[in-house]
Amino acid sequence: MMKQRNWLLLAVMLAAMLVFAACGGGASNAPAGNEAATEAPTEAAAPAEEEAPAAEEAATEAPADGSADAAATEAPAEEAAADASSGASGDAVELRMTWYDDGAEGAVMRDLLDRFEADNPDITVIMDTVPYATGILETLPIQLAAGEGPDMVRVTDLGGLSPFFLDLTPYLEDPAYWEENFGPFLTWLRQAGDESSIPGFMTQLTVTGPYVNKTLFDQAGIELPAGDATWEEWAEVTRQVAEATGTPFAMAMDRTGHRFAGPAISEGAKYFDAEGNPALDDEGFRKMAQLLIDWHADGTMIPDVWMGAGGSYAAGNEQFINAQIVMYMSGSWQIGQFNEKIGDAFDWVAVPNPCGPAACTGMPGGAALVGIADTEHPEEVARVMAYLAQPDVLGEFYGRSLFIPGHLGLAESGVEFVTDSPLTADALTVFAAEVPKLNEVAYELQGYRFNRAIFNATSDRLTQVLVGELTLDEAMTRIQEDVDKAIAEAQ
Amino acid sequence: MTQKSGSYSSPRRSVGEMIRAFFYEIYAFIMNLADVVLTPLQRVIGSRNMAYFFVLPNLLIFGIFVLFPMLLNFRYAMTSGTGLFLSDRPFVGFANYRALLNCTNFFDPNTCVEDRFWRAIWNTVFFVGFQVLGMVIFALVTALILNRGIRGRGFFRSVYFYPVLLSPVVVALIWKWILQRDGLINAVLISLDQERVNFLLNADWTKFWVIFVSIWAQMGFYMLILLAGLQSIPADIYEASAIDGASPWQDFRGITLPLLMPTLFVVLVLALIRAVQVFDQVYVLTNGGPGTATFYMVQYIYNTGFSGQPQRFGLAAAASVLLGLTLLIFTLIQLWLGRSSEAV
Known part of the structure; x- marks a missing residue:
């Protein structure tokens, strides 16, 4: 009897332990949702493996791709120690900045923040570097909706997340400077009807456009087409190059409706009706869709990117880096990665966007660093943002990160890009020259609040056509329905 | 020569026995300590109801982490919109189920609203x-x-x-x-x-x-x-x-x-x-x-x-x-x- 009672008592204890275990263990400084945020006193987070398009589309990617990339960086240990000794760190406000990396810009940002912290010992900024797809696209919106977001975050869904952004205006010494230098891009960050808030600034302006493997052209003895060549002409020429050099495929395009949009607009796609509502089924859209289908059917385009990715974003950068394709339609954010990974293995060059009957345009886009309205320290957030937005600081960020500036003053005066590679410098020049050529529809689409619904529906439904699940007619109907349903749900 | 049951005072005990005895004493102490709480509790609620007391912690965990989210899910299924909290989500009844089950021919997904x-x-x-x-x-x-x-x-x-x-x-x-x-x-x-x-x-x-x-x-x-x-x-x-x-x-x-x-x-x-x-x-x-x-x-x-x-x-x-x-x-x-x- 005694023995039985003891066992029962043991059971109670185990149950109590379970309860304590379930209730405890949650005390952490890491903000909700930031994956494996470790406050490593290192200089920089490891760059994400995934290439995160600094832009735009509702990209989703296998979590395994970048799940290990989550990391947090903080001020160097020496500085922390110095702060502690001076008694400053005890009063320091800790701000969390959620970040993702396309290349090495996280290290540059950390460097700039370290300098800020040295001058402002009352503020500490911890960078939580997360994978782009799972961290920024999937988790962040839920964090923000739950009021558990960070103090600052680098985002690409500029309009979609705008309800959560902090208006820095009351805390800024010179709001006019922001209007003057970030004005056109601030409209992307504002909610409908808002014409005055200042939520943040662009960490980069991006333009979509193609890269080609120039070495393969040289080996094939074929000249690069002229700047006004059409998509069909490019397809033909790259096919010839692929054939002559034994390259497996002529072309690749990132699997996203955003990358598709530039060529479609060039072919005449309008995307919106006269009232400004999405209206996707037109001749231009169909023309580009048919080209995409034909290029997959005849083996011009590598099938792995669009057909092999299921329902998610996929990039062809690895295939281009490995010289498996001649031409790769992506965007300016790849420059840093190509500079690093291709180096001088072959000559890679950015070329102007091919033309269609309506335009020769890519798509604009970009990433912005914004404050979050739920922050408990709006004043400190504004101080950090104001520091980073200074022309010399931001210029250094753009220059070292090899990003096209999203600051009008710097765009005009020019940024000194830190690179020894003439290929990299040339590519930056080509993409910068694409900015004035961007079509009005492209700007309208980029600024549209529900553009992600359009981009997602485009890539998902066209993929179904490529694998034979839908006809193009069915796909066009479904794309419009998907977009309408998404907008209805959001409204 | 006879040794009392439960006595561990033999000078010839091995190290293993000593360790075992040490843990036994701790165990006995804790058990007696638990007795202080559980015996009066048993008097109050009765020995038959003690089973529920022991099951309670597990039930709580199950309720909080399984049952409650499940019930919440039923409620979410009857709402629309993009808001995260139920208070921000309009009630739409069975509209989501109707959308899912709206098909001309269930064997042909292309005829379904949610294909x-x-x-x-x-x-x-x-x-x-x-x-x-x-x-x-x-x-x-x-x-x-x-x-x-x-x-x-x-x-x-x-x-x-x-x-x-x-x-x-x-x-x-x-x-x-x-x-x-x-x-x-x-x-x-x-x-x-x-x-x-x-x-x-x-x-x-x-x-x-x-x-x-x-x-x-x-x-x-x-x-x-x-x-x-x-x-x-x-x-x-x-x-x-x-x-x-x-x-x-x-x-x-x-x-x-x-x-x-x-x-x-x-x-x-x-x-x-x-x-x-x-x-x-x-x-x-x-x-x-x-x-x-x-x-x-x-x-x-x-x-x-x-x-x-x-x-x-x-x-x-x-x-x-x-x-x-x-x-x-x-x-x-x-x-x-x-x-x-x-x-x-």
Whole structure:
């Protein structure tokens, strides 16, 4: 009897332990949702493996791709120690900045923040570097909706997340400077009807456009087409190059409706009706869709990117880096990665966007660093943002990160890009020259609040056509329905 | 010379005994301490009700982390919009269910309003049918072989069980590396002057490999259950049948299969439920592709609720309720069949 009672008592204890275990263990400084945020006193987070398009589309990617990339960086240990000794760190406000990396810009940002912290010992900024797809696209919106977001975050869904952004205006010494230098891009960050808030600034302006493997052209003895060549002409020429050099495929395009949009607009796609509502089924859209289908059917385009990715974003950068394709339609954010990974293995060059009957345009886009309205320290957030937005600081960020500036003053005066590679410098020049050529529809689409619904529906439904699940007619109907349903749900 | 029971004062005690005695004293102390609380409690609520007291912590955990979210899910399934909190979400009744079930022809997803939902359903039905069948057959055959006195039986049991220990993500990455364009199999094919096969770009091949990999990864678990079932069959029955001159096939049909049936039934139900829930492995291996060839129910729920923009929590919740109902039906069938077999 005694023995039985003891066992029962043991059971109670185990149950109590379970309860304590379930209730405890949650005390952490890491903000909700930031994956494996470790406050490593290192200089920089490891760059994400995934290439995160600094832009735009509702990209989703296998979590395994970048799940290990989550990391947090903080001020160097020496500085922390110095702060502690001076008694400053005890009063320091800790701000969390959620970040993702396309290349090495996280290290540059950390460097700039370290300098800020040295001058402002009352503020500490911890960078939580997360994978782009799972961290920024999937988790962040839920964090923000739950009021558990960070103090600052680098985002690409500029309009979609705008309800959560902090208006820095009351805390800024010179709001006019922001209007003057970030004005056109601030409209992307504002909610409908808002014409005055200042939520943040662009960490980069991006333009979509193609890269080609120039070495393969040289080996094939074929000249690069002229700047006004059409998509069909490019397809033909790259096919010839692929054939002559034994390259497996002529072309690749990132699997996203955003990358598709530039060529479609060039072919005449309008995307919106006269009232400004999405209206996707037109001749231009169909023309580009048919080209995409034909290029997959005849083996011009590598099938792995669009057909092999299921329902998610996929990039062809690895295939281009490995010289498996001649031409790769992506965007300016790849420059840093190509500079690093291709180096001088072959000559890679950015070329102007091919033309269609309506335009020769890519798509604009970009990433912005914004404050979050739920922050408990709006004043400190504004101080950090104001520091980073200074022309010399931001210029250094753009220059070292090899990003096209999203600051009008710097765009005009020019940024000194830190690179020894003439290929990299040339590519930056080509993409910068694409900015004035961007079509009005492209700007309208980029600024549209529900553009992600359009981009997602485009890539998902066209993929179904490529694998034979839908006809193009069915796909066009479904794309419009998907977009309408998404907008209805959001409204 | 006699030693009192429970006394540990012998000078000849070993170190092990001393350690044991030390822990026993701690245990006794804690137990006595618990007695201080539990004895009065038992007097108040009665000894019969003490069982509920012991179950309470587990019930609390279950309630907070399982039951409450489940009830919340029912409520979400009747709301719309993109708001996260229920207070921000308009009530729409059964509109989400109506949208999911709105089809002209349920066998043709293209005629359905939510065509991807129905593609996911039919893909899941296909997957469950072939995967469960394949799983049970392979697990049974392997268990039968390993139940015989073959050399290295223990080694082979470990080998077949090893994939069960791997994370589904690891399994998927291994097989992705094997099956991709520049993967192991294609490297072998090319070295043999054969054409490269794009296993992960062809819908039929992808369906096959998803089922194959799933069986490979999980078969060891079911094999062990069946092995335990086989070893519980008394050997004298086989001896008697041998005396009667029964062939191995007759042994299998007349003895092994009937006596293994309860175990086989457990395996079947477990495999069925797990197959319906398929997600992580396929998500990493094919991400539902090519197109929607390997797009299953749980991925539909995940994509609709989390990775799509805007995130349609209501629709995803409704789909998950329907999936839950499906699993409930399977479970009820299992209970019913289990009771029927007990009655027999």
